[in-house]
Amino acid sequence: DLISSTFSESFAKLVILAITFLSVIVMMFSLSLPLSFLVIIAGPFVFLLINFITKRTKVLFSQQQVTLGKLSGQMEESISGYSVIKAYCQEQNMINSFKENNDKLQELGIKANIWTGILMPAINVMQNIDFIFIVIVGSLLADKGIITIGLISSFVLYARQFMRPLNELASIYNTLQSALAGAERVFEIMDNKEENVSEGIIKETSIKGDIEFKEVCFAYVKDKPVIKNFSIKINHGIKVALVGETGCGKTTLINLLTRMYDVTSGQILLDGLDIKEYNLKQLRSYFGVVLQDSEIFNDTVYANLCYGLDSINKARCKEVCQSVGADAFILRLPQGYESVLTNDGMLSEGERQLLTIARSIMVNAPMIILDEATSNVDTRTEKNIKSAIDNMTRGRTSFFIAHRLSTIKDSDLIIHMEHGEILEVGTHEELLKLNNGYAKMYRLQVGD
Structure with a gap:
């Protein structure tokens, strides 16, 4: 369900973001090349930041899925084998084992959420720094009469629209990382060669059984x-x-x-x-x-x-x-x-x-x-x-x-x-x- 909902929702968002992104770039370049380059130059830094954080969250999400699988398996065993557990007086051991796996899952979840939580504020900081440079450079250009003050105001708004798809992309990427961590185990099964029941040249024949x-x-x-x-x-x-x-x-x-x-x-x-x-x-x-x-x-x-x-x-x-x-x-x-x-x-x-x-x-x-x-x-x-x-x-x-x-x-x-x-x-x-x-x-x- 997580994989299905993530991909269906993310695909629709990505289409909208791509259209917005391209439209903003076209409008900016039609107004001012210097300020447009100043806005776009922030993009690679944002991607570097996303890559730095998602490398760490990918590992944590993967470990989280493995631990969740163990925890789910243990719960299933506890329910299906409850009579054996009671017969051998292993209730407390099962509780301790469950608590250990659950604590590990909680620890991994906290770490993953911390790294995920850092991403958006960090992008916002970079976005605000970019705004400052736009205002400074724009002021210098306006002082020389190359652009107007109104254009600077417009570019700040365009820069915000330019950054918004990057913010959304970072959020989607994190969600995809979590979904893909679960999907890896599904892909392992899907990668197995499918059994072909139609193979073989001999189809209908009576046999003796030697x-x-x-x-x-x-x-x-x-x-x-x-x-x-x-x-x-x-x-x-x-x-x-x-x-x-x-x-x-x-x-x-x-x-x-x-x-x-x-x-x-x-x-x-x-x-x-x-x-x-x-x-x-x-x-x-x-x-x-x-x-x-x-x-x-x-x-x-x-x-x-x-x-x-x-x-x-x-x-x-x-x-x-x-x-x-x-x-x-x-x-x-x-x-x-x-x-x-x-x-x-x-x-x-x-x-x-x-x-x-x-x-x-x-x-x-x-x-x-x-x-x-x-x-x-x-x-x-x-x-x-x-x-x-x-x-x-x-x-x-x-x-x-x-x-x-x-x-x-x-x-x-x-x-x-x-x-x-x-x-x-x-x-x-x-x-x-x-x-x-x-x-x-x-x-x-x-x-x-």
Whole structure:
């Protein structure tokens, strides 16, 4: 809002000031060249003064925006995480931290306003000095009969009109500095390359689901690789489980597969073709995805279940929800399947996750990705939806990310990852026989 209002108001003012400025210059030069040069010579000094002060206010306004961002983020965290703050008795620490950031913001605001406040009086002083010189030089010229006393009076008024746009410009410039300090953070986002969902030469085609990772490397930050020389071939129609400690690169690998990010080096092949050759929108339509975070939209249950589909099939929605055990809690909602869902605790995390699983089944995609799909449901509910997931993944290339190893024992291929690399690969029984990292993790979980 600050950026929008500042630019819209400032633009209109600048047009008026430019017309006034040019008109005054034309009138002055038509009356007296010596006095005109005397008026104009003050301009560069005013610009030097503006530049001197705005260099300092720019830094202060920028720091002010950063501190304001921290303060806003802290307020949001305090409200969204108030139960955790109370549970750990951190109320006073949060108050102290807020006060520290707020005091810093206040200090920066005072300094910025001091420098901004100096600008206008300083310009006025320079303007009055210029008036004195106009009167002195004008008096000398009048004494010699070159100009009249009335012309001196006119030039003082013209000088005031000449300075007024400069005063206004200084005020606008300060306001722009404040707005641009906030805009810098917006520009950082806008400067990012826009994702082109239409790129790729392969658009409409049926796929089998053969996937191959060929020496794939990826880093979020340069020289800090998250995935390192990852190579494996996955045949279509099998269940693949990715396991490993938190932060080993499992979710990152899935993001590379769906091109949320592009590989730093290497290739990911789908049915023998680099995934970059596929139309991005088409590529992502090949995957039914259930992520760790159960995202629910502010719309009806029907609309959430059919998200991404061209039409709503109510009968199919109910059938799928019954298969995953979501039908019972949906019917308890005020308007059942027509209820508009909100993010204010209307559904528990487990219920939200059941809806996202049902949504992925509705898509009927040829490949499935389940990232901790049952992490927020109880054991009984997990058992109920396992058969639905088995039906959904039958005959489709499926990727499971799980920390509960008991949920992926029947996978056709288990890839144990560590620090972005493949540590061991095999079925559940094969990895237990190897008695390496996977076997130790499994025994630790089952208490053997």
